[in-house]
Amino acid sequence: MIVFPAIDLKGGQVVRLAEGDMDRATVYGDDPAAQTKLFAESGAEYLHVVDLDGSFAGSAQNREAVERIVATFPGIVQLGGGIRKRADVEGWFEAGVSRIVMGSAALKDPEFVKGMAREHPGAIVVAVDAKDGMVATEGWAEVSDVPVVDLARRFEDAGVAALLFTDIGRDGLLKGVNIDATVELARQVAIPVIASGGVAGIEDIAALKPHAENGIEGVITGRALYDGRLDLAEALALAKPS
Structure with a gap:
């Protein structure tokens, strides 16, 4: 199972939001490349990056910071946030991003x-971001009337790498991953699922690992790492196949 340490960018700074609310941002540093290096030194092979400003603006807003991250990280960089046009996709691949x-x-x-x-x-x-089981978009500012599983099933034959499932009500709050909802989604679709939102500590990694056989590809963690509640090296070691 993959553990993705997360770097969320707002105004070029490393931040974490509570429930996706831009007004509830905690700043953890102003040097994303330095944070990237720390994650790499802990053994991370994957990195999850979000251009939060881009999510709301609908276009890249932290390009320079992302480019520094890509140049620093030796593994796979997965990037989201405001990527909605062909030029955006192609531009980020050309910049060295591995997964969009x-x-x-x-x-x-x-x-x-x-x-x-x-x-x-x-x-x-x-990304299938859920609020009360419905898909949320535009940086989670809008909630649709489309159930998460319905959206996920639309992409089963398209060759997507994975579904990124986030329970917005838990994101950035250290409440623990919504394991039941995440595993249920993985069981209903043929696409691997990445868990996101609410990781509180090593117990979440331990609880998710047995479900790798149910289609859980990995888990994203941010605030727990920054607050010192989760040791990345320990999480990576636990997540490896037994």
Whole structure:
């Protein structure tokens, strides 16, 4: 199982939000590349990066910071946030990003996302962000009337790398991962699922690992790392196949 340490960018700084609220941001540093290096030194092979400003603006807002992260990190960088056009996708791949996360576009223009997934097999991740079981978009500012599983199933034959499932009500709050909802989604679709939102400590990694056989590809963690509640090296060691 993959452990993805997360770097969320707001105004070039490393932050974490509570429930996706831009007004509830905690700043953890002003040097994303330095944070990237620390994660790499702990053994991380994957990194999850979010351009939070881009999520709301609908276009890249932290390009320089992302480019520094890509240049610093020796592994796979997965990036999301405001990526809704072909030029955005191609531009980030050219910049060295390995996997692109698309959420709002997946709901509003699924054929475009399917096309990108077919052109870049294994490199497009579809974000299915849930609020009370319904898909949320536009940086979680809007909640649709589409159930999460319905959106996920639209991409089963498109060649997407994974589904990134976030329970917004737990994100950044250290409440623990919504394991039941995450595993239920993984069981209902043929696409690997990445758990996100609420990781509080090593117990969440331990609880998710047995479900790798149910389709859980990995887990994203941010605040627990920054607050010192989760040791990345320990999490990576636990997540490895037994």
